[in-house]
Amino acid sequence: MKDALLEIYTEEIPPLCIELALKQMENIASKIFFDSNLQYRVIEKYGTSRRLVLIIKKLCEISKGFTKCVLGPPLRISLDSKKKYTHIAIEFVKKNKITFKELGIKKTRSGEFLFFIKKIKGIKTEKLLATIFPDIIKNINFPKTMIWESSRFEFVRPIRNILAIYGHKKVKFRIADVNSLNQTIISCNYKNKKIRIDSVEKYISVMRDKYVIINQNERKEKLKISIQTVANRIGLAVFDNFLINYVNYLVEYPSAILCTFNKRYLTLPFEILEICIKKKQKCFFVNDKCNRLSNYFIAIKNGISEHQDKNIKIGYEKVVAARLADAELFYQNDLRNGINVNAQKLKKMVFQKEIGTIYDKIERIKCIANLFNEKLNMHIDKLLLEKIIMFSKIDLASEIVFEYPELQGIIGKIYALKLGESLEFAEAIEQHYWPLTASGSLPISKLASLISLSDKLDTLVSSLSLELEFSSSNDPHGIKRLGIGVARIIMRDFKDQDLTNIIFKIVEFLPKNFIKKIDTKIVKEKLINFLWQRIENILKLEGYTFSEIKTVINNNRFDQLKSPGLLYLKLFALRKAMAKPNFNSILSAFKRINNILNNKNKVKNEMSLHVVNELLLIEEAEKILFFTVKGLEIKIMNYISKNEYEKIFDEMSKISILVNIFFEKVLVMVKDKSIKYNRLFLLNYIKNIFSKFVDLSFL
Amino acid sequence: MNLQNTIMILKKYWAAQGCLILESYDLEKGAGTFNPATFLRSLGPEQWNAAYVELSRRPIDGRYSKNTNRLQSYYQFQVIMKPAPKNIQQIYLKSLKTINLDHKKHDIKFVDDNWESPTLGACGVGWEVWIDGMEVTQFTYFQQIGGIILDPISVEITYGIERLAMHIQNKDNIYDLNWNDKLTYRDIYFENEKQWSIYNFEKSNIDMLKQHFINWETEAKILIYDGHIYPAYDAVIKCSHLFNLLEARKIFSVSERIDYILRIRSIAKLVAEKYLRLVLKNKKNK
Secondary structure: OEEEEEEEEEOOOOHHHHHHHHHHHHHHHHHHHHHOOOOOOEEEEEEOOOEEEEEEEEEOOEOOOEEEEEEEEEHHHHEOOOOOEOHHHHHHHHHOOOOHHHOEEEEEOOEEEEEEEEEEOOOEHHHHHHHHHHHHHHOOOOOOOEOOOOOOOOEOOOEEEEEEEEOOEEOOOEEOOEEEEOEEEEEEOOEEEEEEOOOHHHHHHHHHHOOOOOOHHHHHHHHHHHHHHHHOOOEEEOOOHHHHHHHHOOOOOEEEEEEEOOHHHHHOOHHHHHHHHHHOOOOEEEEEOOOOEEEEEEEEEEOOOOOOHHHHHHHHHHHHHHHHHHHHHHHHHHHHHHHHHHHHHHOOOEEEOOOEEHHHHHHHHHHHHHHHHHHOOOOOOHHHHHHHHHHHOHHHHOHHHHHOHHHOOHHHHHHHHHOOOOHHHHHHHHHOOOOOOOOOOOOOOHHHHHHHHHHHHHHHHHHHHOOOOOOOOOOOOOHHHHHHHHHHHHHHHOOOOEOHHHHHHHHOOOOHHHHHHOOHHHHHHHHHHHHHHHHHHHHHHOOOOHHHHHHHOOHHHHHOOEOOOHHHHHHHHHHHHHHOOOHHHHHHHHHHHHHHHHHOHHHHHHHOOOOOOHHHOOOHHHHHHHHHHHHHHHHHHHHHHHOOHHHHHHHHHHHHHHHHHHHHHOOOOOOOHHHHHHHHHHHHHHHHHHHOOOOHHHO | OOHHHHHHHHHHHHHHOOOEEOOOOOOOOOOHHHOHHHHOOOOOOOOEEEEEEEEEEOHHHOOOOOOOOOOOEEEEEEEEEEOOOOOHHHHHHHHHHHOOOOOOOOOEEEEEOOOEEHHHOEEEEEEEEEEOOEEEEEEEEEEEEOOEEOOOOOEEEEEEHHHHHHHHHOOOOHHHOEOOOOOEHHHHHHHHHHHHHHHHHHHOOHHHHHHHHHHHHHHHHHHHHHOOHHHHHHHHHHHHHHHHHHHHOOOOOHHHHHHHHHHHHHHHHHHHHHHHHHHHHHHHHO
């Protein structure tokens, strides 16, 4: 048993990709080793900014041989009447390069077959690794890949060296224009210096001596210690986990450098400092001894700490100072401009061509929010609502948001607080942009949720009226993302309301001149349709299957958006019913009804107009079925209107038994047309009662 | 080391690496990538190595001369190499050493940044290069130009000359940079920046710019149709700059902005396709 080592040396890998890649490498390797019957003790995985490393400890030197049973042709065609092998059997023996002596007869459920036992020999690991290693490299998926050389191999960044050894020996292969070697690379004086690695055991320590800490955990510890060491004089460094992990993969040997900025910037809102120092410059904050933010920050250098770090410190301080000076200027200008100047600016900022400015949009959001507020008796103070809506977009005209668009809403919140508005007021401004991603948090307060919904609906209606493009793969305007947000808010806060009329009314808030040019009816249809698709998406994300969702979203969904939350009750009832043993009986009964009716496509349309003629019911089974269903009809309609779905499934179960008996005892397609059609009408009658509830054909 | 020396040293260095040293292209553009020596030449199979200084106009970045490190027009030193050499990172790091940015004395990081120019239908994979936290170079392996998947792959290295010089000369303020040993950046560009900022943000004629955009867009389409690729590409560059000027007036909505970008992209794509066809045809005829 020896250790194996694979090190992929690349140009700098995006930090966020590294752990994803390592995890995959481990999984791929363990799967391949399992499939090849190659045993090992453990797989270790390491990564730096430029290296993806797998170490396989105590890997067997040969894969374990095994035997497997190979089935041949069925016995009845393998032997002729004289019990001699037929040409089929001879062919099988030839093909597998075996002798007739090795053949045996195996009884299986589907009859008797020829078979033989195949022995698969172990293969030397040395040889296997030459294909296993490249397979691992080929099978890593990255969120984004690139091409850099003529073989057009795809990887996250250019591969510049591959170190591959087993024991003391090199594992030879070639991938992406690179030959594997028993050497790795460290950068030294503008030259790539090659270092020979003779054994896996020494690899990590040899690299450490060259200032490359291979083990990410060891490096992270060093990173933390070196940050805190330089922070000690001031207080405590602020360890942001995301940033620590990010920076850890930005380097191979981290050293911390304490830097400082002018104290006056501490008066800037924290969010602005955060974006300038942490997000943009990847530096760490330091709190002073009283645990208040200090005017110090820590930059991380790649490489060993030296006296020349002074240059680096000056450099980082200069960049941060420039960013802060910029932000301070914006911030002061914004506060000086105040709300009125910015509101005027909004009158010049176009929201969408033909649909008007951001200012116009604000007016529409007010109309939509007011409509919800009134129609659904939400009891929100109208003046307050309109004031927040006005304020919610003010920061779009601010200089700081123009510079850092990711601060939209957050800056609005800060400015509102600065002007003495309440926390609820301020938070509604920030949260009216939520959810920021498909799975991001929803607005918390009722106010924020209403404004968010109104704003998003307005954008949706405008986008759909303008026929802005979006498809399953391409969403340049972010319409689908917006739709998911709308649907999530509806499904949380408005799921028990009939939103149809409100949604229809929204289209009419668009500018009059614009409305003349569009077909509002089509837009309304599109909007409802679009929202239902997003609701389906959400249900899928929540773990419901496609067929479950299709089953409960009834056919007439397209003309209304009424109490979409009932879907949850239906899904709950459906799952409960599906878990019961008699569900198969329901399913088969209603499937048979569907099948037979679908076969009669021609008459399908007129079918619903016809009523069952009681006098034409002849057989006992059809009489019982009809009168039972008729007796239950009102009850079922009642259940549907009261949303007592579990009870409906219970009734369906009862009826399904009668339906199955009906199909057993009664022939539908008899010669007598009037009887035949009467029976089809009966089945259609049953179908129609339940089609308002679920459509079982998707199951 | 003054700024003009920095440029001269870089030119000499890249000439030694086999790059053609070109002069800048005479149209307003947002980045050196728009120069046909990069946009068009990165298409097609022929080897191409070039370097040049390009004035980059970004109306939106103007700060009325009040900001110490932001300008509405500044210089880029642009290198394009096709195919990308294997040791290109080393070659680049050595270039920094020639202008006194020894990586032993500085912290040099390659921070991932996938470059994309929606207007050019172009994208690439690469990094921002940071020297002591300051972004001084964009380092990109082009993957697509004008919507066309590239083969072979070019590498583009774009130095921000003023940023580099600030670091080399240890200045906090861009206007304190020594262009030569007599004149500073302030002497040459201070008033210029102020006036352009006023023009870009306040005075430009929006209606005229919009009309010019439509005119040049139409012109581009006609020229593309007639197969006049190089003039058509100039029209694309003009549209792009007009868009940048309009954007500085902050009149665009999100979707209107995207709409303009898509319009420029569609003509840029057509030019790229026609150009590639021409190059391949010429190669065949050779």
